[in-house]
Amino acid sequence: MKRIIIVFAFLAILASCNSETKTKDNGTEQSDTTIKLETDTSGEVDIALKDITTDEALIATALMAAPEESRANATVIGYNMAGEFVTLKEGSNEFICLADDPNKAGFSAACYHKNLEPFMARGRALKAEGKTFQEIFDIREAEAKSGKLDMGGLGSALHIYFGSETQYNPETSEVPGAQYRYVVYMPFATAESTGLPEVPLAPNHPWIMNPGTHRAHIMISPIPQKKE
Template identity: 60%
Template sequence: MKHLITAILISGLLFSCNSSSESETETEDTTSVDMVSEKLTSDTDKQFKPIETEEALIATSLMAAPKDSRSGCKVIGYNMEGEFVTFREGENEFIVLADNPNKEGFNAACYHKDLEPFMARGRELRAEGKTRDEIFEIRGEEMESGKLKITPGLTLHIYYGPNETYNPETYEVEDARLRYVVYMPYATQESTGLPKSPSAPNHPWIMEPGTHRAHIMISPLSKDDK
């Protein structure tokens, strides 16, 4: 009789433990499902909006700048009316050239302020109707004469993509990516050891080697690029 009672007590304890364990597992599984469901809902609900205001234009263009420098960048570019303006003055070494809202796609740039004379000269010549090749030749001559100067190592960051919509919570532009440029005037493949084309995504290579516009490129390549 004593053995029978003991067996009944042990069976009760085992049933209680199993029930508790099953209950905990069910709770964990339910929590995991809820978390996945919330993430899917969040991704589904994420809506990209058109860049229709000056505030949105500035905020999305600032994505071209390093994150910890965005608050102090000077921002220039074309406003919604097509006028080239200074949106705000800066406090650090960066200038952001905002996306042109009157052109298709998105293309904003952030560069070191010491590059501004070179960049501004390009905009001036373009406004005069000069072609790409003419601008290249004129600025090359002005670099050789000393009228223009680029200190080796100055950087340009380009935030670009095919769309003109953005996430209003993060200011990220839909499908936009970053490309980096490090100016090295007159550098060559031989003087840098860099290839003339990228060997893999985000690998550096040298573009326009031997010219005043020689620069190191770091471009993100899509999976389809070879």
């Protein structure tokens, strides 16, 4: 009888140990799974993209065209959401950024040295008058040659940030898939005066466009970065 009681007591203790072990194992597995899920989730979460439908979004994405260290103090101009061409943000440095036009397909923002503003403003004014691209070119050509139009000197830069998407990441202000192109204005420069070809020899190679005219400029189109 005594032996039977001892056996039952031993079985009870063993059952208790097994139960405790299962509880700890389940708790550990649950904890590990939660951490793993959190890790997996944090690595896979996509930031919700937003449409560029506010003046704040226009400003944020326009500034992406400027060098990073110059964005905070750059001026931003362009069409606001009401369709008016205004100064969206006052700045204090040498850069003027042109915001994306909400009424045009795709995305295109630009940022240029303030020395180019007379040239850019004249183009906008002529376009508002209904002039065609060739008419604008010819008028500015004549005015630049006569000295009436200030071209800003040699080497004034234009940064272009463009793409097909019309949404942006509100945390980084980046437009998915957008890429950069750079233009360096060299009024009346030629292939002979610069040593640059008139057509690109390979991707990412500089070349001179509109050589010999007021609009002569060096084109630089970086190769888009591959997504890993």
